[in-house]
Amino acid sequence: MKENAILEMKAIDKVFPGVLALQGVDFTLCAGEIHALMGENGAGKSTLIKVLTGVYSKDGGQIYLKGYDKPVIIRSPQEAQKMGISTVYQEITLCPNLSVAENMYIGRGEGVRVNWKKINEKADAILKSLDIPAKATQQLSSCSIAVQQMVAIARAVDMDCKVLILDEPTSSLDEQEVAKLFKLMRDLKERGVGIIFVTHFLDQVYEVCDKITVLRDGRLVGEYEIKDLPRVQLVSKMLGKELDDLSDISGEHKKFQAEPNTPPVFEAVGLQSDAGIKPFDFYIQKGEVNGFTGLLGSGRSECVRAIFGADRVLGGTVKKDGNAIKIAKPIDAMRNGIGYLPEDRKVDGIVGELSVRENIILALQVLKGFFKPFSRAEAARFADEYIKLLDIKTASADTPIKSLSGGNQQKVILARWLLTHPEYLILDEPTRGIDVGTKVDIQKLVLKLASEGMSITFISSETDEMLRTCSRMVVMRDRAVVGELTDDDLTQGKIMSTIAGGEKKDE
Amino acid sequence: MKIWNKIKSWPLLLPVVALILVMAVNIIHDAAVGDNPLSFFMISLRDTTTNGTILFGRIIDIINRGSEVAILAIGMTLVVSASAGTDISVGSVMSLCASFMCMNLAGYGVSSTTTLAKPLIVGLLAAVLMGALCGAFNGTLVSHLSIQPMVATLILYSAARAIGLLLCNDLIVYVRNPSFAFIGAFTGPIPTPILITVVCIILISVVLKKTALGMYIQSVGINAKASRIAGLNSRRLRFLAYLLCGVFASLAGIVASSRITSADSNNIGLYLEMDAILSVALGGNSLGGGKFNLAGSIIGAYTIQAITTTLYALGVSSIQAPVYKAIIVIIIVVIEAPPFKAFIRKHSAARATKGVKA
Numbered sequence: 001m002k003e004n005a006i007l008e009m010k011a012i013d014k015v016f017p018g019v020l021a022l023q024g025v026d027f028t029l030c031a032g033e034i035h036a037l038m039g040e041n042g043a044g045k046s047t048l049i050k051v052l053t054g055v056y057s058k059d060g061g062q063i064y065l066k067g068y069d070k071p072v073i074i075r076s077p078q079e080a081q082k083m084g085i086s087t088v089y090q091e092i093t094l095c096p097n098l099s100v101a102e103n104m105y106i107g108r109g110e111g112v113r114v115n116w117k118k119i120n121e122k123a124d125a126i127l128k129s130l131d132i133p134a135k136a137t138q139q140l141s142s143c144s145i146a147v148q149q150m151v152a153i154a155r156a157v158d159m160d161c162k163v164l165i166l167d168e169p170t171s172s173l174d175e176q177e178v179a180k181l182f183k184l185m186r187d188l189k190e191r192g193v194g195i196i197f198v199t200h201f202l203d204q205v206y207e208v209c210d211k212i213t214v215l216r217d218g219r220l221v222g223e224y225e226i227k228d229l230p231r232v233q234l235v236s237k238m239l240g241k242e243l244d245d246l247s248d249i250s251g252e253h254k255k256f257q258a259e260p261n262t263p264p265v266f267e268a269v270g271l272q273s274d275a276g277i278k279p280f281d282f283y284i285q286k287g288e289v290n291g292f293t294g295l296l297g298s299g300r301s302e303c304v305r306a307i308f309g310a311d312r313v314l315g316g317t318v319k320k321d322g323n324a325i326k327i328a329k330p331i332d333a334m335r336n337g338i339g340y341l342p343e344d345r346k347v348d349g350i351v352g353e354l355s356v357r358e359n360i361i362l363a364l365q366v367l368k369g370f371f372k373p374f375s376r377a378e379a380a381r382f383a384d385e386y387i388k389l390l391d392i393k394t395a396s397a398d399t400p401i402k403s404l405s406g407g408n409q410q411k412v413i414l415a416r417w418l419l420t421h422p423e424y425l426i427l428d429e430p431t432r433g434i435d436v437g438t439k440v441d442i443q444k445l446v447l448k449l450a451s452e453g454m455s456i457t458f459i460s461s462e463t464d465e466m467l468r469t470c471s472r473m474v475v476m477r478d479r480a481v482v483g484e485l486t487d488d489d490l491t492q493g494k495i496m497s498t499i500a501g502g503e504k505k506d507e
Numbered sequence: 508m509k510i511w512n513k514i515k516s517w518p519l520l521l522p523v524v525a526l527i528l529v530m531a532v533n534i535i536h537d538a539a540v541g542d543n544p545l546s547f548f549m550i551s552l553r554d555t556t557t558n559g560t561i562l563f564g565r566i567i568d569i570i571n572r573g574s575e576v577a578i579l580a581i582g583m584t585l586v587v588s589a590s591a592g593t594d595i596s597v598g599s600v601m602s603l604c605a606s607f608m609c610m611n612l613a614g615y616g617v618s619s620t621t622t623l624a625k626p627l628i629v630g631l632l633a634a635v636l637m638g639a640l641c642g643a644f645n646g647t648l649v650s651h652l653s654i655q656p657m658v659a660t661l662i663l664y665s666a667a668r669a670i671g672l673l674l675c676n677d678l679i680v681y682v683r684n685p686s687f688a689f690i691g692a693f694t695g696p697i698p699t700p701i702l703i704t705v706v707c708i709i710l711i712s713v714v715l716k717k718t719a720l721g722m723y724i725q726s727v728g729i730n731a732k733a734s735r736i737a738g739l740n741s742r743r744l745r746f747l748a749y750l751l752c753g754v755f756a757s758l759a760g761i762v763a764s765s766r767i768t769s770a771d772s773n774n775i776g777l778y779l780e781m782d783a784i785l786s787v788a789l790g791g792n793s794l795g796g797g798k799f800n801l802a803g804s805i806i807g808a809y810t811i812q813a814i815t816t817t818l819y820a821l822g823v824s825s826i827q828a829p830v831y832k833a834i835i836v837i838i839i840v841v842i843e844a845p846p847f848k849a850f851i852r853k854h855s856a857a858r859a860t861k862g863v864k865a
């Protein structure tokens with residue numbers, strides 16, 4: 001083993017039916033370094049990590065750990081943990097029905113007699129030191145996704161680890177939470193922990209990482225010092241080609257002009273749902289792209305869920321082309337030409353054991369009707385079309401969606417809604433977990449669909465992504481709409497100050 | 508290696524292997540006692556005084572006797588898939604439907620008759636209606652009141668037979684009428700229950716082919732929340748699964764009742780819910796809901812019947828038979844359990860890597 005290395009993976013192979021997920025991948029991690037693992041969706045990042053943590057057994061190669069003179073065999077995540085490898089997986093793997101403390105300490109071999117009082121105290125102390133806004137005794141499902149993610153990290157951190165693995169931990173965190181996480185990562189680094197960090201956010205890589213390993217199509221592209229690899233080169237290493245210029249998007253971005261004297265395609269007046277948002281007004285014109293912005297938990301998602309009927313609507317009206325319509329449940333919204341890509345792909349999006357094909361046609365099938373099932377050939381045609389259009393990496397259309405990489409699962413759900421050809425498409429974090437190349441493609445697609453007359457609401461934690469696509473932004477704070485920005489006001493600074501509230505208007 | 512992988516992922520692997528095992532036991536047993544080893548598979552035509560020329564053979568007997576379980580397994584498969592739970596009331600519901608039918612055919616309070624009080628079709632429809640009613644009851648409890656399926660169906664499991672007795676005025680009602688007995692007897696040389704089962708299988712196949720029922724039920728069973736966002740009404744679909752399960756239970760009840768030309772509340776369908784659930788599990792379906800495999804359940808049903816018949820052929824008394832079935836249940840459940848599967852995977856993986864090094 002190299003000096004200072006605490007982990008070495010050599011010539012790792014992993015084969016799934018129909019996919020060579022990893023082919024001869026080498027990876028070295030040193031003590032006290034933060035090492036980014038980068039690559040497109042389906043490049044094999046999560047697989048490499050799961051091989052390391054014993055979730056999958058490898059089909060070839062060796063793993064060396066500091067302190068062991070022979071290659072180690074890791075058969076399960078528990079064994080990995082005993083060897084000092086802690087992991088926060090891409091998809092949250094905690095138990096929503098248990099309390100926060102239970103989630104942090106479960107399965108840690110505390111013995112049969114558990115002193116919950118002590119554990120709760122310990123948990124509270126850790127939560128406090130990490131500034132996580134949760135109580136030890138709180139049920140996990142009552143926390144937001146972001147907090148759940150932080151709890152997962154707290155669990156990993158508390159386990160005296162030598163190697164900490166974070167697979168896309170920041171995709172559902174807001175800036176402040178990310179800052180907290182980074183502080184935590186730097187602290188751990190000081191203590192000599194080696195950290196593997198998987199993310200699609202380039203800024204974050206350049207902010208905290210020391211080294212980068214790039215994978216493409218299951219093969220190693222190379223390992224680089226962060227200072228030797230400028231951003232543009234990193235992207236072209238990941239994609240295997242130059243990235244399409246982003247600037248042509250901004251160039252394309254015209255100011256939106258609504259048709260005069262026509263009512264908005266969709267309009268909400270005093271809409272309110274049981275998800276705890278204050279009644280709000282909202283409208284969207286034909287061919288317009290607008291967005292909701294605000295901190296996590298400010299009620300962005302809850303607003304669009306109310307429009308789509310995903311949460312129980314308590315009051316207010318929705319109008320289509322000026323006429324009131326009734327939306328009590330998602331199917332009503334769908335029949336009125338609305339599509340909705342939900343924020344939480346695992347809970348509200350994928351139907352895990354069903355095939356990619358079935359997942360793609362699901363919404364369209366529901367619209368078409370119970371008595372008119374698509375023939376297998378028709379379904380296959382739709383699926384193939386969208387697999388190609390969105391470049392979904394899957395062994396076949398018959399593969400269960402749960403065995404796709406996270407980003408590719410996201411593309412399947414996007415395909416599901418594009419296939420219904422809605423008049424109004426709501427996209428809540430459509431690029432979550434999607435690689436840089438595809439992100440640009442999706443933004444372009446959104447603009448193209450809008451220019452063809454589709455109305456689109458775009459929600460994203462990445463403000464620059466929204467700036468590139470939206471011509472109007474609704475700003476939210478504390479579960480209420482607090483402002484609206486258009487045209488020249490659409491700048492990062494203006495958005496930030498509106499979110500923060502400028503002069504405080506306390507109630 | 509490739510072919511081996513194909514076989515390993517074949518969905519019908521478990522039920523087919525089980526069926527082959529049962530056949531093998533029969534062959535060995537027959538050979539051991541000096542019979543023709545293939546007598547299990549022999550089918551012949553025999554003349555009988557009561558039914559004319561009929562098909563005869565152990566296989567025919569198994570397929571015939573397995574009709575009720577096979578019909579129940581269809582409904583049970585849908586229920587398991589949609590609700591990740593089982594309907595334990597099907598055996599009792601069979602009995603209730605039979606009682607209601609016989610009460611209609613014989614007239615209330617009549618204990619034995621050879622002439623029908625109402626047209627046969629009225630009796631049959633009454634049974635199906637009762638089955639649908641029971642299914643709707645279970646479905647409402649499970650889907651609209653979110654009661655655990657096991658608890659919800661426990662109500663009819665314990666009450667249905669008693670209601671049946673009430674309908675029959677505490678009597679065993681005999682309907683010894685040839686047009687009714689025909690259902691449990693022979694059509695030409697073929698046992699009628701076999702034909703009825705075939706019709707049921709065709710019926711459900713057509714429904715699955717001509718509607719989106721299969722995909723909807725699986726989708727709801729796998730992820731109800733995501734299904735709702737995609738526009739499905741998961742409550743209604745769960746309800747539908749229980750409703751269909753009740754209807755299939757009534758059909759099984761009609762067959763069982765006709766075989767003995769009576770409504771014997773305490774014995775019709777006794778323990779059959781267990782066989783039906785076992786068929787679904789043996790068919791390679793996860794009792795945790797989600798993806799289903801109807802063909803597997805049906806093969807599973809006949810495998811269960813083959814096991815029962817084989818046990819009797821081996822001289823096991825009907826009182827002890829459940830012990831052996833229990834052992835089989837344990838084996839299946841263990842094979843299907845995730846820790847066991849993981850153990851096997853790890854083991855074969857470890858062997859594979861050793862092989863590479865050597």
Ligand SMILES: Nc1ncnc2c1ncn2[C@@H]1O[C@H](COP(=O)(O)OP(=O)(O)OP(=O)(O)O)[C@@H](O)[C@H]1O
Pocket residue numbers: 016017019020021039040041042043044045046047048090393394395402403404405406407408433435
């Ligand atoms: N359990 C599985 N069964 C079959 N194929 C799988 C399985 N897990 C991953 N794959 C395949 O292996 C490849 C690599 O997937 P992996 O999840 O490692 O990608 P990733 O780099 O993490 O991508 P993302 O950025 O989208 O999360 C993909 O093509 C995926 O479809």
Ligand SMILES: [Mg+2]
Pocket residue numbers: 045046047090167405406407
């Ligand atoms: Mg991944």
